Amino acid sequence: MQKNKVIVVGGGMVGAAMAVKLAKQGCVVRVIEQRPINAEQILQSDTIDIRVSAINRFSENLLDDLGAMTHLKQSRLAPYQQLEAFERVGDNLLFDCKDINTTHLGHLIENKLIQASLWQQFKQHDIEVLDIKSAICVIEQTAQDITLIYGEERYSADLVIAADGGQSQLRAKANIGVTGWQYQQHCMGVLIKLDAAQQIKTWQQFKPSGPVAFLPMQAPYANLIWYDDAAKLQRLNKLPTDQLKQQIIENFAPLAGDFEIVNQAVFPLARQHANQYSSGRLVLVGDAAHTINPLAGQGVNLGFQDVAALGDILATVDDIGAAIHLKHYEQSRRKANLLMMSMMDACYFGFSNQLTPLQWARNRFLKLANNAGPVKNWVLKYAISGEMK
Structure with missing residues (x-):
């Protein structure tokens, strides 16, 4: 044949x-x-x-x-065992591989x-x-x-x-x-060398200007993701390394240790x-x-x-x-x-909107979702498997 x-x-x-x-x-x-x-x-x-x-x-x-x-x-x-989403520190939604009896959520x-x-x-x-x-x-x-x-x-x-x-x-x-459509925002990726042990949690924080995220690669490296206005990110991309580092410190949740910037790049979103x-x-x-x-x-x-x-x-x-x-x-x-x-x-779009009622609602949602038990675990299983079971 x-x-x-x-x-x-x-x-x-x-x-x-x-x-x-x-x-x-x-x-x-x-x-x-x-x-x-x-x-x-x-x-x-x-x-x-x-x-x-x-x-x-x-x-x-x-x-x-x-x-x-x-x-x-x-x-x-770099396997990761936890995934966290939050707007304000303390009002977080944490997914943990232990909740669904698996060794890791992804790599x-x-x-x-x-x-x-x-x-x-x-x-x-x-x-x-x-x-x-x-x-x-x-x-x-x-x-x-x-x-x-x-x-x-x-x-x-x-x-x-x-x-x-x-x-x-x-x-x-x-x-x-x-x-x-093209999104109004762009995305900056920043490769850093982190002075800390291997990290097991990837996290994402929602901010008025756009989300920021921490992606733990194999130690000592990690990747920072920064969503923001395209013009602002282009300006940040041209800053000297020490000034860009200071901007990261001011705009990201605290990292596990000190860090140095290895490389960065800005990408359009569509x-x-x-x-x-x-x-x-x-x-x-x-x-x-x-x-x-x-x-x-x-x-x-x-x-x-x-x-x-x-x-x-x-x-x-x-x-x-x-x-x-x-x-x-x-x-x-x-x-x-x-x-x-x-x-x-x-x-x-929901987390980029700063209307007070919506801001209250989403923080309330994160608190409730974190304690949702079976529902939270179903969402986690869908996220890591791509299958609705």
Whole structure:
């Protein structure tokens, strides 16, 4: 029986996971990536990536199934056992892994390490990487296959997976529209070296100007997240290190020890959702399908849930590019993705509003939620597993 042929456009975390998933299921997979990486070099490097993801237990299990956790466990891996949200110190909502009888809630892992650990599986599963710098020119489709044309080069497959990010060229070429908006705020990530033992709690504080968060990486490193007005963050980004440190001290809850700033960067924030997840034999996954407010670090987790859902649907079918299977995938993921996007927006806008009645209500909510017992534990299980049980 002839093997199904797949082209994955985009070799980031989600695209690489999709490639390995389908290769393990017997497909012949090619990855088109404009910036190929040296996975072994990245995994051996001491350079810390400022971009970090909060990987939940669902994503951890997927990465383990794909063989990536073996490499990550030998690299910089930081499990966290507690997650705290608060507006005023004392009125907090604390989630603890002990409440649901598990060893940890998730891991804080550098994005480049996740990507590299997945790329390490490419050779084992005969995944070919095509280094193509030019933008895609044409997509041709027939009832039997789909072809991507880059200049004079043509690449055909039974299925093309667009994993090329929020500004997806493939999505645009397939005439798939999006709905969404740019948030007024931007986000600054600050990589710090913390003079303290390994931290087990990640926390987020809601402030009138936007939330701030602490993400404990493998000691001695941690990542600070600062949401605020775009112009203000650009000004902060240009400050000398000592002045930026003072601003952090004044605007963040006390950290566990003294710290030094290693690196910082400012990112725009956007929400968008593709009007459809497929067009013929082309299907969208990850940020190409949906970008979410990164308030709770759920973006890549949603992308990995796309990978698992699409892979499971295609595992037992003959024609993996048939529209009926791709629509089945969209039906299984659209509602869950939209729910998480809406929850993050409700939290973002609800806690940024300084109306006195609303301020009283949300502090009351945090107090009540912290003592909600089974309800709180259900929310925690959903957050770490991505499944409503």
